[in-house]
Amino acid sequence: MIQIASSxxxxxxxxxxxxxLLPPLAFFGIALAxxxxxxxxxxxxVMGAVQRIFYFHVGSAxxxxxxxxxxxxxxxxxxxxxxxxxxLLLHASESVxxxxxxxxxxxGMIWGHSAWNTxxxxxxxxxxxxxxxxxxxxxxxxxxxxxxxxxxxxxFNSVLAILAAVNVPIVIFSVKLLDHSEQLHPQVxxxxxxxxxxxxxxxxxxxxxxxxxxxxxxxxxxxxxxxxEELLLLQDQRxx
Amino acid sequence: xxxxxxxxxxxxxxxxxxxxxxxxxxxLIREQRSLRREMDELKTELSRMTTQTERRRVSP
Numbered sequence: 635m636i637q638i639a640s641s642x643x644x645x646x647x648x649x650x651x652x653x654x655l656l657p658p659l660a661f662f663g664i665a666l667a668x669x670x671x672x673x674x675x676x677x678x679x680v681m682g683a684v685q686r687i688f689y690f691h692v693g694s695a696x697x698x699x700x701x702x703x704x705x706x707x708x709x710x711x712x713x714x715x716x717x718x719x720x721x722l723l724l725h726a727s728e729s730v731x732x733x734x735x736x737x738x739x740x741x742g743m744i745w746g747h748s749a750w751n752t753x754x755x756x757x758x759x760x761x762x763x764x765x766x767x768x769x770x771x772x773x774x775x776x777x778x779x780x781x782x783x784x785x786x787x788x789x790f791n792s793v794l795a796i797l798a799a800v801n802v803p804i805v806i807f808s809v810k811l812l813d814h815s816e817q818l819h820p821q822v823x824x825x826x827x828x829x830x831x832x833x834x835x836x837x838x839x840x841x842x843x844x845x846x847x848x849x850x851x852x853x854x855x856x857x858x859x860x861x862x863e864e865l866l867l868l869q870d871q872r873x874x
Numbered sequence: 875x876x877x878x879x880x881x882x883x884x885x886x887x888x889x890x891x892x893x894x895x896x897x898x899x900x901x902l903i904r905e906q907r908s909l910r911r912e913m914d915e916l917k918t919e920l921s922r923m924t925t926q927t928e929r930r931r932v933s934p
Contacts, residue, residue: 681880682880683880683881683884684880684881684883684884684887686884687883687884687887687888687891690888690891691887694891730898733894733895733898736894737890737891737894737895740887740890740891740894741887741890741891744883744886744887744890745883745887747883748880748883748884847895851898851899851902854899854902854903854906855902857906858902858905858906858909861906861909861910861913862909864913865909865912865913865916868913868916868917868920869916871920872916872919872920872923
């Protein structure tokens with residue numbers, strides 16, 4: 635019925651595991667992670683209760699990077715093959731990456747307000763992450779303005795996705811650009827700040843469950859985009 | 875530092891986080907339902923149109 639019926643992208647969106655097993659698995663993981671965050675893990679000595687934001691702040695940051703990895707794959711495949719479905723996957727992963735990136739910024743600002751007594755500081759990690767958010771935002775704005783109907787717009791979106799992927803290592807290593815005394819953003823994992831095994835377990839659980847949730851959201855968005863394409867084809871058929 | 879705002883900030887952070895994600899998932903599911911409904915209506919209309927065309931062809 636439609637040209638994208640048996641591509642790897644549509645196979646992913648209609649996969650039985652993704653459609654039926656992933657949502658309960660992700661929700662169970664998130665519920666369990668919440669239980670560990672609020673009941674099991676002890677409060678951090680200096681920051682107190684607000685430190686518990688950390689698990690979902692870092693979890694969503696890792697899930698954002700995973701989504702940007704998916705964006706890079708979709709962008710490279712689209713530029714190599716020019717198949718519309720890779721662009722659909724790019725659109726879906728872009729939306730989820732933007733959402734998670736916004737969540738990271740919001741939770742980081744709220745945590746920073748409590749821990750540093752300021753909502754924002756112009757330091758490398760925060761600025762590079764803001765740049766990442768702006769790249770994703772501009773890609774979505776471009777899509778909403780042009781509808782990504784033309785090949786040129788799709789190419790431009792793919793280039794923006796590659797740019798976002800290039801920015802990820804810059805975000806990760808940005809904390810090493812300045813001396814530790816000149817910036818407030820902590821390097822918890824690099825400095826082995828997670829001493830209790832419960833901290834590590836809860837963080838890994840939050841990362842895993844948020845990544846599963848992100849993959850499920852991508853499949854939902856992808857299904858919607860494919861349905862929209864099919865709907866447009868049917869509408870054309872009715873007109874003719 | 876543990877300030878009186880600590881618990882409020884934690885609550886605010888968590889609420890903001892889950893509102894973002896919950897709103898997105900809710901919107902996607904609602905959009906999918908509406909698209910499927912629209913698609914079913916369109917398919918029914920198309921099949922009705924096809925049947926009418928075939929009837930016209932058959933009848934003299």
